[in-house]
Amino acid sequence: MNDAFLRLCLIAIAAITVISGAAQMIAGQTVMAIIATSATPTEVHLFATIGMFMVITGAMFLQSLLTRSPESAIPLWIAVQKLAAAILVAMAFANGYFRWLALGVAGFDALSAALAFLFWQRMPR
Template sequence: MSTLAVRVRQDLLRSAVLTIAAITVVSGLLQLLAPAFVLTLVGGSTTPTTEHFFAIIGMFMAIVGGLVLHAELASDSREVALLWGALQKYGAAIAVALGVGRGLFGALALLVAGFDLVSGGLMTWHWRRTRH
């Protein structure tokens, strides 16, 4: 296979990955911000529990899609992974705390939220120290 053909194939694959990542971010944000709407679209039942967990899945979709998109566009993926890993930890802490506030989890779950919050802070600190 010629060098040009390999290059074209790599460019097409990269474009596909970037497109998938962008769609994942957008669909994840939609699921996070409007879980009942998306659940209705896909024929799911809408209860406080399903909406809460569907929104959490949307948060993870948006963050992982953002990670892939950012890593593909950045020259140093280590910094990218630290940043998005920290964002995931903050999102998880918020999701668990909201779950406690909505009565879906007991108060003991706040320990999990606290762990995620501290983890996100440590990852952010490390990310800030490793940035060029």
């Protein structure tokens, strides 16, 4: 995968992260009805809080990609965050908190982590 295509993929991933995080914040009840097995007011609020962090980290990653920031810590920690998210969503599914559709979210986050790690490895240091 060449660097330009990798950057383009990561720009799309960062934008999707912002949009999906905003959806969690704005329509958490609806999103949870699709992927979760329950949606109490506390769970919806915590889901919205996670969405807020997705908007912020996704926007930071998007800005760093669009401006071609040389800061290698950003893709590294985005990769770590995406890997942790993939693991935790898969664990939530295994524990019966999320429906099977959440495995698609976990897979997307795992792929995002792999691409962000690859991008980070290719950055000059």
